[in-house]
Amino acid sequence: MERNPMRRQLAIMRQSLFDQGHVDEQFVQLEELQDDANPNFVEEVVTLYYRDSARIILNIEQALERKPFDFRKLDAYMHQFKGSSSSIGAKKVKAESTLFREYCKSGNGEGCMRSFQQLKKEYATLRKKLGAYFQLARQAGPVETASRPK
């Protein structure tokens, strides 16, 4: 078993998640809560996040089909989505949620729609990257300590 090359690849992948701004310090906080007793904590939380997000995204999509827009409802949904994105350290998704909420507050329907499209893109990218990362992490075996991005 070639653990070291995998671990190296894993570290590179992890670093790029931070460098490319997909995740922030909160992701490190999650990693620090992972231990021998809870070896898959990060992936478990992220999986819950996907489940929760799917529900919220659907709600927003449906709400955007009803004209005129109920900006209060849209903002409420996005408040939830922003919250959970923030909790897992999803930096870009969180930033896009903030933008969406600003459009809601100013009643800018076009802005909301554009922002939502962008948000879905960011979210899809995040899922892809985290998916690859966790898959490699599982293959590489347990990592003892979390390390901070340089």
Added chain:
Amino acid sequence: MGMAIDRDDTQFHVLAVDDSLIDRKLIERLLKTSSFQVTAVDSGSKALEFLGLNNNDADDEEEYEQRDSNTESVSSDEDQDLGLGVNLIITDYCMPGMTGYDLLKKIKKSSSFKDIPVVIMSSENIPSRINRCLEDGAEEFFLKPVQLSDVNKLRPHLMKGRSKDIDSSHKTTSTRLITSGN
């Protein structure tokens, strides 16, 4: 009975309230990492239910209850010594139905539970909101996402409560024991 001073004083029971599944999982892990016993519920009404207060009781309790401080404090002491009682409540602010602030008010109105420290969490940094919660009895206000360093701030509030119980069981009127910096 049961001033169980020999008991490990780190087994505190925290009731966590948050409508977000992710945040519940997170707070639960944070609290367990810090050796707290945790019960996590998804709403203020479930929290009151867990405490044995229903929505109506919390408001009426003051009116109807005899202020029999002896039996009151003995039963809650016993609860806490047995670890069945709740030693701290940590709640999200923004929840559908009953907000964390509403829950705080109900807890503080309850003669059984008003001395349980309450901590509020929020993703929004709104000074007026924070001040109002602190003025109305919240011990701390944490901005989300909550971190280990925040959870580490909880222990002093719990230690305060623990020594208060020991004092009232001893029926002493001397100065409150402060267990400083453990």
